[in-house]
Amino acid sequence: MKLLKVDTVDEARRKLLDCCAKIMPRTEERGLLDVAGRILAEDKYSKENIPPYRRSIMDGYAVRSKDLGAAGDMIPTMLKESGEVVLGVDPAGLTVEPGQCVYVPTGGYVPEGADAVVMVEYCERFGDGMLAVSKSAAAGENVVSIGEDVSEGELILKKGRKLRPQDIGVMAACGVTSASVLVPWKVTVISTGDELVSPDTVPGPGQIRDINTYTIASRSAEEGFEVVKTISVKDDRDKLASVIEEAKKDSDVVIISGGSSQGKKDMTADLIGEAADQGVLTHGIAAKPGKPTITGFDKKSSTLFIGLPGHPAAALIVYEQTLIKVWRDITGREEERTIRAKVNVNVPSAPGRMTFQLVKLGEGDIPEAIPIFARSGMIAPVSSADGYFVMSENQEGIRPGDMVDVHLWK
C-alpha cells in the first residue's frame, strides 16, 4: 500500500481551482425566458431611468399640491379637469396649470405641472369638468419619480447571480432582452465495481445496488450541470480506461464513483493518472467521511476528474464541498445561505480531518441541529437528513449549546 499524504479539503479545492483558472466556463447569450436559474456571467447595468417618466401609483388625479393646501373633508377644493391620461396613449401637451387637474390611471404618466396624485376615493366630479377634492396632498405623493426604481447607469445585477424570477423582471423593466450566462459543466458519471448491480436487480450475495450514480447524477442536475451520460462499468481496467477516454471528449467533469476499498481506490487513482496529463492532484482528503477522494486534471481536453468515496453521504457531501464549491467560486456565484442552529449534544470531530455531520433541523427561533449518524454505506440516514454542518480540521468537536451553520438540502 502506497503511503500518500492526504490533502485538506481546502487544499484539494485550491488545486482544482488552479486548474480551472485555465478553463473558465463558457458563456452563452440567452433570451430572458431561458435564463431562470442560470448564473449571470456579467455585471448588468441599466441604460435607462426606470420609470422614464413620472408615474402614478394610483388611479387618481394629478394635481399641484399647493392648490390643495386647504382641502379637507368638510371644505373640498374645486379643481378644473384639463384632460385625461390614457394608458398607452402619448400624453403630449397635457399639463396641469394652477387650479387644474388631470385624471391619471395607475401606472400612468403624471403631466408637467403636477407634483402629486390624489386617489379617486377623495375626489368627486361635479359636472362641467369640475372636481371636488377632499384631501390635501404632499408634494410627490403617489408619484414615482424618474429613475426612482432604477437610475441610468445603475448596476442592476451582479455577475454570479443565480437568476431568480424577479431578477429576470428587473432586466425586462430595463429593456435588457438577453443575458450572458454560464454554460453549465457537462458531467459524465461513471460507476465502477464488480459488486454493483443496477436498482432493477435483486442483489445476490456479495452484490450491492448502485446508489451513487443516482445521487450524484441527480445532484449534478440540481446544480444545473448537464449530465451527459451515466454509465456502470465492471472492474475491467481496459474497459474503464476506454470509457474514461470517451468521457473526456464531451465532458468538463468526469466523476468516478464506487470503488471505496483500498484496491479499487488505487485503480481509480491509476486510471485518473493515466487519463489526466496533469496527473493526480489529490489522492485522499483529510475528511470524515470522505477520505478516499481522488482528483485529477487533463489540460489538453480541459477535463476535471474526481473519484468519489463509496459511502453515499461522503460522496454527496465531498462532491458539494469540492467540485460544486469550485464551480461556484469560478462563476462568482454566491454561496447558498446556511442556517444557524444549536446542537444540544456532544458531537466528536476527527482530529486533523474536516468532519461532516448529518443533521435533522428542528423548529424555533434558533432551530436545533439534531445529529444523524449514518454508518458507512448507509443511505436512509442521508435521505432523512435536512443537511449537514462542517467541523474544521482543528475543531475539537461540538459541545451542547454550540452553534453551527447547517448546509441545508432542499
Add this chain to the structure above:
Amino acid sequence: MKLLKVDTVDEARRKLLDCCAKIMPRTEERGLLDVAGRILAEDKYSKENIPPYRRSIMDGYAVRSKDLGAAGDMIPTMLKESGEVVLGVDPAGLTVEPGQCVYVPTGGYVPEGADAVVMVEYCERFGDGMLAVSKSAAAGENVVSIGEDVSEGELILKKGRKLRPQDIGVMAACGVTSASVLVPWKVTVISTGDELVSPDTVPGPGQIRDINTYTIASRSAEEGFEVVKTISVKDDRDKLASVIEEAKKDSDVVIISGGSSQGKKDMTADLIGEAADQGVLTHGIAAKPGKPTITGFDKKSSTLFIGLPGHPAAALIVYEQTLIKVWRDITGREEERTIRAKVNVNVPSAPGRMTFQLVKLGEGDIPEAIPIFARSGMIAPVSSADGYFVMSENQEGIRPGDMVDVHLWK
C-alpha cells in the same frame, strides 16, 4: 364602480382548493434519473432489508469477537485465514469457525460465524495463512446488520416529498426503479394592456415594459410548472377572450397579468367570469400589496384562473401565497422552510389586510430582517430582496425586536 366584498387570502385559497378537489393533478411513472425535483405522488416502502446481508464498513478481517478477548498491541492473537470475500462473488460456503478469520473488503459480505470486522491496519500476515491481530473487537464492530439501513416494509419516502438526490439514492438502494410523480400544472401567462411594450422596445410616453410576464413565467418554471405559452395582448376584449378560450384547452392554470387600474381589473373579472363556468371565485383580496387579485374556475375544462395585480412585488407574492400554496396543498408537498429573523424597526401593517413585507436578510445567529420598501410598480427592490414576511389581518404591525418568519427567495 361595483362594490364587492374582498376575500381574505385564506378564503381565496380555500375557494381555489375546493375547486382543486375536483381536479387532482395527474400522475405519471418515471424512471429514477428523471424524477429529481419532482413531487412524489405515493408513499414509497421498501420491500427488502438493506443491506440484505451483513456488510463490512471497512477493509479488514471478519472475526469472532470472542477469539480476540486477549488481543492487544503487545500480544497479538493469531488467527487462521480460512478464505477471502471478493466483491461481486458469491461467498457461498465461507464461514468463520473459532480461531479463524476471513478477509472482507469494504462493502463485502461478513460470513457466518463472524460477528465483527477488524481493520487491516491492526492485522499482519505471518505466512502459512496465519494472521496476527493486535486489537480486540466488540461484537458488531464495523458490521452493518441486515436491515440496519432500511428494514423490509419500512416507509422510505412520503407522498409529497420533493425528490432530492439522496431520496433518489434511497430508492435505488431499495430496488425501486421508478416512482409515481405528479404531472406539473401547465400554465399560460397572458399579459394585457395597451400601455405594455415588450422589453426590446423603448417605451414611449405613456408606455411601460412588461415585467410580470417574465417574473411569473420564470416563477412558474421554478416551481416545476410547465409554461405552455406566454402571450401579450392589447386591451382588445374580443382578442383577449379568444386567447383565454384557447388557453383553457391546454392549460391547468391561466394567469392574467397586468391591468391593475380599476377599469382593467373589471375587464379581467368580466373575462374570467365568462370563461369560467363556476364564475369568479374571488374579486379582490384583503392583502397589501395585492388587492386587485381575481380568481375563477372552469369545471368543464378543469382550468383555474387568476388575475394578478400589476405591481410586480404583489404579483409575485400573491402568486406564491395563493396558487403555488394551493399546488403544494393538493400535492401534499411540505412547505419550504422559513427563516426566523428579527426586525429592528417599526413596520406598519394594513388593518384588516394581510400585509407582505419585503426584506433583506442579515447574518448572525438570529439574522436581521431589514425591510425594503417597494412603491407600487417598482421592481428593483423586489430583485434586491432576499424574501418577505407576512403580517396577518389582525396583526398590529411589527415593533423593534419582534421575530418574523421570512419566506426566502433562492
